[in-house]
Every structure is written in C-alpha cells, then in structure tokens.
Amino acid sequence: MARIYLDNNATTPVRQEVAEAVAGMLKGCYGNPSTLYCIGQEAHVSLEHARDVMAGVLGANRDEIIFTSGGTESDNIAVFGVARAMRKKGNHIITTKFEHHAVLNPCKALEKDGWSVTYLPVGPEGVVEPSDVERAITDKTVLISIMHANNEVGTVQPIAEIGKIAKARKITFHTDAVQSFAKLPIKVDEMGIDLLSASSHKIYGPKGVGLLYVRKGTKIMPIMYGGHQERSLRPGTENVPGIVGFGKATELMDAEREAEEARLVGMRDRLWEELSKKIPHIKLHGHPTKRLAGTLNIGFEFVEGESLILRLDEYGICVASGSACTSDALEPSHVLSALGIPPEGSHGALRFSLGRENTESDVDKLIEVLPKVVDDLRSFSPLYKEYLRNQKAAAG
C-alpha cells in the first residue's frame, strides 16, 4: 500500500540530494575539521561552506552560526546560556504558554533555581500580542524567548514587532524557528533577533543536527565544556556529514521556498474547504491565514484523535494528534489549551502537516477517506448519539 505521509512538522523524509551529500562525506571525508593537515582541512572547508549557507539565508555573519545536535540543544543553550551569563543583571524571562517543551522545560528548571518566568497567553487564534510582551517587561528581564511558528497549529508570530520592543529595552531576544527556518523569510537584523534555533530534520535534512544563531556581542555562556569548537559555545567534534546535509537541505529549500509555499497553501486550503463541507462539527484551530503553509490543525467533535490516527493508518495515511513529542501522553495538548480549547476539543484534534512529497492526489485521498472514518467512529459514540437524540427532541 502506498503511504501518504502528512506529519512533516514531526519530521521530514531526507531528500535524495541531501542523502547523497551526506553519504559522500561519510565515505570520503572523515577528517577532524580542527586538524591542520589536508584531510582535516577538507572537512573544515565543507563545514565552513555549510556555515556560509546558513549565514546567507539568515542575513548573518558566518561566525554567528553555531552548529548543534538539533532544535532541543539550541533552545537549551539559548535559555540556560543567557540565564547563566545574565544572572547578576536580572532573573526574569518572558516566554509564552505555547512554546515547544525544549523552551518551556528549561524555563521550568530555572524557576526551581529562583528565576521568575512570565508565560504569556496567546489569543484564541494562537498569536501573541506584542503589547503583552511590552507590559511583561520588568527591570529584571534578561531574556525574551518567543517561537516564530508554532509546531502544532502553525501560527506565525509577529517576531519583527517583538524584536523591536526587545531591542528598544535592550533585552536579549531568542526565537525558536525550528518550524519556520528556510520555510519563511527570516532576516535576523530586520527582525531584531539575537538568538535563533533551527533544526535539520524539519527541512528534509538528517536528524541530530541543528544550529543556534548568536548575534555578535550577545552575552551567553556555554552549558557544556570541552574543546574550542563552535566558539567554545558548543564544544565537541562537529558532526560534519550531518552539517553538510543540513547545509544542502537549506540551500535547496531556500531556492524553491516561494513556489513551494504557494503549492502547499493551495493544497492545505483545499483540504480544509472540502473537509469542512463534508464533515459536520469540525473546527479549524489556529489563525486562518497567519499560518505555516503546510499546517492544518482540526478539532473533530465526538471522536478521539487517537482512534482517527489508527483508522487512517489502516489506509496508509500518517497524521498526528498533537506534537510528536507528546503523542504518547494522555494530557491534552498544552498548545491547544493555551488557545482556550477545552480538553475534550484537544482530544479530538488532528494535525495535518503537508510537505514537498505530498501531491494533490494525497489530498484527494484524504478527502475521500476521512469523512467515512469520522462517520464510522461517531456511530459508536454515546455522546454523539445523545446529541442526535437531543436534536431530534428539539425539532419536535
């Protein structure tokens, strides 16, 4: 059975050109990039080429790019690294309630160490209000960390406006751009970003590689100690094949970004239009337009997200209920809760995230299968039966 993969916010298939670039490095370029002889220097040249690609895409300088093991590590270095460097100046951090756990959990750990953290609310459409950020600033605030695009509902935050506020108040501004890097235009200077996290496996690159952009002059300390690699902020011999793959994936994404965005928006919106015509009692979660091109999060009343996932899997269709990292936990999604969606709404939510391998025929298949699956599951739901009885009684 042909698989239809619609979970590209969880991870993406490695594209062919990237796999070839990684394999080329694994087979032919094993040198340690910190060594001086030619085998090491070959690896160094490849590493620095990838750094140049990243700097170019972000409008940054090459020495402001730090390679890491992925988005989680980049977020941890940003939060703990600034906290350690700025402790004498203040002990207050501003973030949001719907960040990824890679930001939320470091903040929670800091609270246990006496830090104070403001978790800003987001509006019902999943967008942070810049005036809320401004109001939350105190003379102890040393870091603002607000994600660019949300992984579950795809909403895109007004990063440039928040960056302006942070700059005016001389506060370090970090954005988790794991879901938006190379998908949305990002220029760190124009958006007032001091620190930015990105991850390779969300853009058809290998897993276990990421980057942290660190603006020159930002006060930040390492969270791990060792050699002098990556300006001593991330010591350890670099994962050169992975970084080369990440560089290749970024180059390719950047070249096709606009055309791909338009294609994904077309498929995403057609999917929503058709499903909302064919399935009653469903709701779009997040903002109707300020959203990642491929992300569609829908709440289905009277069904469980997990049952939908398993039934769709029988048809070869892979989708997610919440963020992949929490799909085995039974608590409602913290992102949907932050949008004011009650636990029962959260339990019936599905996230479809389309990517470059999806085609219109994948969308057709989902439009054909999903209404049947929902109908079938609802026929077993006592709540749905009760709803129908009440409707009938009300109609006389």
Ligand code: PLP
């Ligand atoms: N931040 C966001 C917004 C994410 O979506 C993810 C992964 O899902 C991460 C951070 C963690 O990235 P990684 O899997 O590279 O550690």
